[in-house]
Structure formats: structure tokens, C-alpha cells
Amino acid sequence: MKLLLLISTLVAVNGYITPLLSVRSPTSRSPTTFLRSTATPPASPTRKAPIFDEVCETTGVTLTRFMIEVAMLNPELAELPSLFSGIETACKAISNMVKRSQLTGLTGLADGGGSINVQGEEQKQLDVMTNDVLKRALRFTGKLGVLASEEEDTPVDVPSRKTDVMFDETSKYVAVFDPLDGSSNVDAGIPTGTIFGIFEHDEECVVEDSKDMTEDEMKCLVNTLKPGTDLIASGYCLYSSSCFFVMTIGNGVYGFTLDENIGEFVLSHPNIKIPATSKIYSFNEANMPQWDPPMRETVEKWRLGTGRSGKQFSSRYIGSMVGDVHRTLLYGGVFGYPSDKKNKNGKLRLLYEGAPMSYLMEQAGGLSSTGKERVLEIVPTEVHQRVPMVMGSKDDVQEVIDAYSKA
Ligand code: FBP
Numbered sequence: 001m002k003l004l005l006l007i008s009t010l011v012a013v014n015g016y017i018t019p020l021l022s023v024r025s026p027t028s029r030s031p032t033t034f035l036r037s038t039a040t041p042p043a044s045p046t047r048k049a050p051i052f053d054e055v056c057e058t059t060g061v062t063l064t065r066f067m068i069e070v071a072m073l074n075p076e077l078a079e080l081p082s083l084f085s086g087i088e089t090a091c092k093a094i095s096n097m098v099k100r101s102q103l104t105g106l107t108g109l110a111d112g113g114g115s116i117n118v119q120g121e122e123q124k125q126l127d128v129m130t131n132d133v134l135k136r137a138l139r140f141t142g143k144l145g146v147l148a149s150e151e152e153d154t155p156v157d158v159p160s161r162k163t164d165v166m167f168d169e170t171s172k173y174v175a176v177f178d179p180l181d182g183s184s185n186v187d188a189g190i191p192t193g194t195i196f197g198i199f200e201h202d203e204e205c206v207v208e209d210s211k212d213m214t215e216d217e218m219k220c221l222v223n224t225l226k227p228g229t230d231l232i233a234s235g236y237c238l239y240s241s242s243c244f245f246v247m248t249i250g251n252g253v254y255g256f257t258l259d260e261n262i263g264e265f266v267l268s269h270p271n272i273k274i275p276a277t278s279k280i281y282s283f284n285e286a287n288m289p290q291w292d293p294p295m296r297e298t299v300e301k302w303r304l305g306t307g308r309s310g311k312q313f314s315s316r317y318i319g320s321m322v323g324d325v326h327r328t329l330l331y332g333g334v335f336g337y338p339s340d341k342k343n344k345n346g347k348l349r350l351l352y353e354g355a356p357m358s359y360l361m362e363q364a365g366g367l368s369s370t371g372k373e374r375v376l377e378i379v380p381t382e383v384h385q386r387v388p389m390v391m392g393s394k395d396d397v398q399e400v401i402d403a404y405s406k407a
Contacts, residue, residue: 047251048073052267061267063088063245063256070249077249079172080233083143083198084247087175088265090137091194091237091245094130094179095258098186098239101126107187118153119384126186127151130179134194138175145171145201148224148383150178150352155220155383173232174199174223176352181236182320191240193322197356198233199226224383228355228376235360236322244326246272248363253329269330274366278332278393279311282324290340294403295371295390308399321348325357325391329364332393334400338371339388346388351380354387367397371404 050069052061067081101107109115110123117123131151138144139158148155158171175198182192201223213221235247243258245265255269281302288296298307305312316333318324328335337346348354358368358375368375368391375389390400 046074047077047249049251059262059264059266060259063265063267066254066256066267074249077232079143080198080249082141083138083173083175084233086137086141086143087134087196087235087237088245090130090134091243092258092263093133093137094194095237095239095243097126097129097133098180098192101186102189117151119150123151124180124183124186126180127183130194134177134179134196143172144175146174146220146223148174148176148351150181150349150384154217155224157216157220171201174201174226176224176356178349178352181322181353182318185318185320191238191318191320191323193236193238193320193326195236195322195353195356196234197228197231197352197359199223199230200232221383224351225380227379228359231355231359231376234356236325236357238322238326240323240326244269246326246329246360248360250359250363253360253364272329272364274329274361274364275332275393276365277309277311277395278334279309279313280316280328280331280333281313281396282315282317282328282333282335282392284317284319284337285315287338287340287342290342291338292340292371292404292407294407295338295400298400298403302396307396309395321353321357325361328392329360329366334390334392334396336390336392337388338390343386345386347386348389350375350378350385350387351383354378354389355380358389358391361391365394366392367394367401369397369401371400 050066050073055061064085067084071078071081097106106125106129108125110125110128113122115123115128117127128151131149135147135149135156138147144158146155146157175196177194177196179194180186180192181195182190186192233247233249235245238244238246245256245258246269247254253272254267255272256265257268259266281299283299288299301307302313307313316324316327324335327333337348339346354375361368362376368389370388371390375387375391378387390397
């Protein structure tokens with residue numbers, strides 16, 4: 001089995017590097033052809049991907065090794081491996097907490113109910129605990145300036161610690177995250193996940209005076225409210241039949257599977273590319289009658305097989321974004337939470353759900369749009385703002401975009 005993994009890794013990785021260097025020039029995706037109302041997904045020619053011409057038979061390519069090699073090839077990312085090691089440790093701990101939650105009594109609502117987050121949602125015990133685990137793991141890396149989380153009312157400034165230990169605290173990054181996405185499903189053992197996005201931290205960011213916020217608070221906010229195009233890395237960890245860690249640093253998408261025998265995430269899905277067309281859609285169809293006509297009509301055509309591809313689509317919906325996006329990346333399809341009469345901006349949050357997942361989707365060759373604009377280009381004005389979203393196989397998402405631009 002390890003030999004098989006080794007060969008597939010070597011083949012896949014070598015296969016991948018060649019196209020990156022030759023194909024991914026911005027001009028190859030002429031915007032006029034695909035996107036009428038949204039800009040071209042960025043190719044980031046500068047980021048170099050590691051080449052593994054020697055892989056340990058026992059461990060395979062671990063996430064830790066992968067990140068060390070990325071940093072060696074991309075000096076500007078030299079501090080990213082330690083931040084990723086914090087995220088990796090937190091995800092392993094969360095995977096354990098979720099898996100054992102029925103046995104350890106970590107099910108149900110926090111404080112027996114009544115613990116409401118800033119979005120008015122009743123917090124689960126696991127929402128609060130996974131948020132703490134991730135916050136601490138990130139802070140201990142010494143690489144974090146600010147963090148924003150679904151479970152935190154406002155962005156949190158991560159003060160550098162006054163330690164006498166020579167500790168290279170640089171607070172170089174900003175982390176945004178949803179510690180346990182799909183937590184409404186967790187007590188039923190349905191897949192859930194952690195979503196994260198990493199931005200550069202700008203110590204010198206200029207802030208306006210604000211009567212009800214301190215300068216530091218304003219700096220935190222300004223450092224957090226960035227468009228997805230500013231992301232330098234994003235990813236998710238899926239807690240399901242296996243525990244998957246899927247990430248991008250702007251040069252394609254890599255999937256790792258947790259090998260519990262060695263406690264390491266091992267490269268199992270190098271260079272994930274989403275199929276350009278599909279026949280799977282993934283929405284909460286109960287909201288369909290309230291959707292915008294272009295969205296509703298396109299999905300109706302997919303149901304009947306009268307859409308652009310002429311294929312009759314099937315429906316798959318877990319109700320946990322990480323699970324639905326993971327399947328969509330691997331099998332193709334269209335996932336989303338469009339706007340509707342009830343939720344003008346849909347349900348999903350732009351900063352720590354929409355943007356990180358859209359970066360992954362575009363880096364895998366897919367598209368992510370509100371129907372009218374590219375999700376990655378939206379500049380957030382609030383930390384918890386919501387955004388309508390349709391993402392997935394590019395020809396199918398383009399069909400939705402064209403329906404909106406015709407409307
Ligand atoms: P949180 O659980 O992090 O609040 O995420 C929202 C979410 O559960 C997504 O994971 C999922 O895609 C969506 O809401 C499901 O919403 P609905 O139950 O309305 O279909």
C-alpha cells in the first residue's frame with residue numbers, strides 16, 4: 001500500500017509541476033470567454049511547488065515536510081510552516097474531540113444552552129472548545145498578529161508575549177477561521193470541519209479615528225477586513241470517515257489524509273483539479289422557491305437535463321459546507337447557498353467561509369461567484385458579513401453567471 005502511495009505521489013507530483021510552469025499563464029484563461037461579470041482567477045506564477053523525488057516509504061510526504069519544502073522554495077513564506085504546524089496540531093486535537101464527543105459528553109449546547117454568539121446562534125459545547133483550541137494553537141506559534149473567528153464577536157489582537165525566552169515572535173500573519181463548520185450536525189455524527197484563511201499582518205496599517213474603537217481595535221479590524229484576493233493560504237480540515245486536510249498557498253490544491261498510525265497528515269491528493277463540468281448540484285433546495293429567478297431556473301434545467309450540458313443532474317447535500325465542498329472538489333459539481341427572499345446575502349460568511357473556500361476552488365480550476373461578482377474580490381465591511389455563493393465546476397457555475405448577466 002505505501003509503495004502504491006509512493007508511486008502515485010511521485011507520478012502525480014511530477015505530472016503536476018510541468019503544467020504549472022507552462023500552462024498557468026493568466027492569458028490562458030481569457031476572461032471574455034468564461035467570465036462576463038467577474039474577473040479572471042489569479043495564477044500565481046511566483047509560488048513554487050515542492051518536487052518530491054525522494055519519499056519515505058513509511059511516512060509518505062507529510063504535511064510538515066511539504067510546508068518545510070514550500071518555505072525553502074518560497075523564502076517569503078519562511079514563517080508559514082510554524083503557523084501551519086499550529087493549525088495542524090489543532091485539527092488533530094479537534095478530530096479527536098469530535099470523534100470522542102459522544103463518549104466524553106462534549107455534545108449538546110454550551111452552558112446547557114443560552115450561550116449565543118454574535119450572529120445570534122446558540123453555541124454548541126464543541127463550537128466553544130474548538131475555538132479555544134485553535135486560538136491557543138495559533139497564538140503559541142508566535143506568528144499571529146490578529147485572529148478573527150465565527151465564535152468571536154470582534155477580531156482579536158494577539159499581543160506578543162513578554163517572555164524572557166528568546167522567542168521569535170513576529171506576528172506576521174492574520175488568521176480567520178470557522179473552528180467547527182457544520183456544528184449543527186455534529187451531535188448526529190455528520191461530517192463537520194474547520195475552515196481557515198491566512199493573510200499578511202500589516203503592523204503599519206493606517207486607521208481612521210473611530211469614536212467607539214481604540215486605535216488597536218481599528219488596526220485589528222483593518223487587518224482583518226481584506227478581500228480573498230489578499231489570501232496567502234487557505235484550507236479546511238474535514239472530520240469524516242477519514243480526516244482530510246486540504247490546503248492551497250496559491251499554487252494548486254493539495255489534500256492530505258490523517259494516518260493515525262503515525263499521527264501525521266500524509267499527501268494523498270496532490271494537485272486536486274475539479275472537473276470542468278459535472279452532474280451534481282448541492283444546495284438546500286427547501287429555499288429554492290425564494291431564490292433569484294436566474295438561480296432557480298438554472299437548477300430547474302439541471303434537474304430536467306435541459307441545461308447547457310444537456311445532462312440530468314443529481315442532488316447531494318450534507319448541510320456541512322466542508323463536506324459538500326470536499327465532495328465537489330473531488331467529484332465535480334456545484335455547491336452553494338444563494339441569496340433568497342429570506343436571506344438577502346445567503347447564509348455563509350464571507351471572511352472565514354466564503355473567501356477561504358473560494359480561493360481553494362479557484363486554485364483547483366473551478367469558479368466561485370455570487371452570480372454577479374467574483375467572491376474573492378469582495379472587500380468585507382464587517383467581520384461576520386454573509387455572501388451569496390455558487391462555487392464548483394467552472395462550466396456549470398459559468399452557466400449560472402450567464403443566467404444572472406442575462407437577467
Ligand atoms: P456553521 O455551522 O459554521 O454556522 O455553518 C453554516 C452551515 O452549517 C454550513 O456548513 C452549511 O453549508 C449551511 O450552514 C447549512 O445551512 P442550512 O441548514 O440552512 O442548509
